[in-house]
Amino acid sequence: MPTLNGVALSCEEILDRYGPLVYRMAVQGTGSPTDGEDVAQEVFVSLIQSDPAFADELHLRAWLVRATANRCKNWGASAWRRHTVPLEPGWDAAAPPPEGSGVLEAVAALPPKYRWPVYLHYIEGYTAEEIGLLLRCPRNTVLSRLSRARKKLRDALKEEWT
DSSP states (O other), X not given: OOEETTEEOOHHHHHHHHHHHHHHHHHHHHXXXXXXXXXXXXXXXXXXXXXXXXXXXXHHHHHHHHHHHHHHHHHHHOHHHHTOOOSXXXXXXXXXXXXXXXXXXXXXXXXXXHHHHHIIIIISOOOHHHHHHHHTSOHHHHHHHHHHHHHHHHHHHHHHHO
């Protein structure tokens, strides 16, 4: 069982506290609610199987964010996924997004190297330095990717509004 400051954490406590974060990231990374559920499940199974000890909440949260990003990357590169198609188009699609959600669609269309920093900064509230630690890249790289992503989003949304 994973420990935090030497105290064992129950599976229920971990899922209640971090389940929504991991699920949101997994759906963002895979683009599908059902695939997001699978990735999130793999992350929590991995957490329980690896039985790590965490120094503090930030360390645990960082581990989960990094593990989710890695699982999404592996999911995208898997041979199984490349050779399968859904039974019907949109069979696993989420409910239609609310009006004016072009921003979310534009963010989802960004390449992963831009999508993750945008998601972690604007949705999850991480700083550039924290994102750099999570994604294992320098702070200035994160800032550059955020800047380039904002430009790409501006261009994509500009086309939508004209």
